[in-house]
Amino acid sequence: MRATDWRILGFDExxxxxxxxxxxxxxxxxxxxxxxxxxxxxxxxxxxxxxxxIASIGKKGALSLAAAAIKDIPKEEKAAYGQxxxxxxxxxxAAIEAKQAALQDxxxxxxxAGIDPTMPGRPLPTGALHPLTLIRxxxxxxxxxxxFALADGPEIEDxxxxxxxxxxxxxxxxxxxxxxxxxxxxxxxxxxxxxVQIRTMEADAPPVRIIAPGSAYRRDEIDATxxxxxxxxxxxYIDRDVSLxxxxxxxxxxxxxxxxxxxxxxxRPHFFPFTEPSFEIDVxxxxxxxxxxxxxxxxxxxxxxxVFKAVNGSRGDNxxxxxxxxxxxxxxxxxxxxMIRWGIKDIRLLIENDARFLSQFA
Ligand code: DAH
Numbered sequence: 171m172r173a174t175d176w177r178i179l180g181f182d183e184x185x186x187x188x189x190x191x192x193x194x195x196x197x198x199x200x201x202x203x204x205x206x207x208x209x210x211x212x213x214x215x216x217x218x219x220x221x222x223x224i225a226s227i228g229k230k231g232a233l234s235l236a237a238a239a240i241k242d243i244p245k246e247e248k249a250a251y252g253q254x255x256x257x258x259x260x261x262x263x264a265a266i267e268a269k270q271a272a273l274q275d276x277x278x279x280x281x282x283a284g285i286d287p288t289m290p291g292r293p294l295p296t297g298a299l300h301p302l303t304l305i306r307x308x309x310x311x312x313x314x315x316x317x318f319a320l321a322d323g324p325e326i327e328d329x330x331x332x333x334x335x336x337x338x339x340x341x342x343x344x345x346x347x348x349x350x351x352x353x354x355x356x357x358x359x360x361x362x363x364x365x366v367q368i369r370t371m372e373a374d375a376p377p378v379r380i381i382a383p384g385s386a387y388r389r390d391e392i393d394a395t396x397x398x399x400x401x402x403x404x405x406x407y408i409d410r411d412v413s414l415x416x417x418x419x420x421x422x423x424x425x426x427x428x429x430x431x432x433x434x435x436x437x438r439p440h441f442f443p444f445t446e447p448s449f450e451i452d453v454x455x456x457x458x459x460x461x462x463x464x465x466x467x468x469x470x471x472x473x474x475x476x477v478f479k480a481v482n483g484s485r486g487d488n489x490x491x492x493x494x495x496x497x498x499x500x501x502x503x504x505x506x507x508x509m510i511r512w513g514i515k516d517i518r519l520l521i522e523n524d525a526r527f528l529s530q531f532a
């Protein structure tokens with residue numbers, strides 16, 4: 171036995187073993203260690219390294235088998251032998267760990283080869299709200315701050331809520347089959363959100379202060395200013411002593427909030443079956459690249475007592491006594507408001523989902 175073997179095995183002093191036959195055991199430990207270290211050193215990938223580990227310190231590895239042989243060692247040498255086994259295992263384990271780190275480093279290096287990690291990242295495109303959603307949320311926000319609550323109603327309506335209760339007679343053009351989507355059942359896709367007025371009054375006694383944004387449907391030819399599915403925002407305010415100045419002040423304030431304080435607002439006498447008197451509202455504002463002109467944005471008026479009567483009829487009471495309650499109503503096209511706000515010339519852009527158009531609102 172050579173003195174250096176002991177040093178490898180962790181003994182400081184060379185020692186002369188007492189039992190000749192035991193000598194090969196320690197020699198074999200040092201051989202096992204040397205062999206394992208050589209294999210670890212030669213391993214070029216994690217798999218070869220793992221094989222070297224299994225062959226040396228794995229359950230049935232050479233060192234583990236040698237360790238099990240301790241039972242055949244004379245008692246007084248067991249301690250020294252055990253220490254030799256442990257130090258061989260420690261040396262092999264340390265070599266495996268060092269090699270693992272080296273292999274990982276090499277793998278990281280080659281993964282990064284050709285990549286400049288200091289380059290700025292590529293921006294990810296972010297989503298944005300649709301312009302209709304933006305204008306609706308803004309309109310709803312203004313009116314909610316004025317005390318209006320949100321209300322809702324079905325898009326598949328019956329003729330009573332869409333027409334009759336709104337004082338719209340059977341021969342009114344809006345009820346024509348050419349203008350309205352009817353189902354076989356006699357129900358129809360609501361032609362306006364005004365039906366929510368009736369639904370609300372049937373459900374709640376006055377006072378009422380609601381807004382109802384939602385879809386409306388008409389058999390319109392689709393062109394730059396018409397869609398067969400479009401979006402409206404309805405409003406209804408009923409209380410004691412509500413009069414025309416309340417209507418005017420509310421809608422002027424709303425439109426100034428939405429389009430800016432210098433926006434011109436004009437009320438033009440008009441006719442709607444469910445309001446008397448009735449008006450159309452026009453606004454005039456600076457739109458980039460356009461000469462200012464009056465554009466119609468809404469219909470409105472004082473609720474016709476005939477509407478109260480119809481509601482009382484279906485409620486079976488006199489909750490909306492026209493002698494006590496008065497109110498105003500309004501309805502506007504949200505698509506139209508969006509077109510005005512952003513100078514959109516073709517309403518079809520709002521439903522085409524063209525990312526080049528939509529990304530301008532991001
Ligand atoms: N419903 C009407 C339409 O679709 C708009 C409208 C006009 C609503 C006057 C109202 C109103 O509430 O008072 O054209």
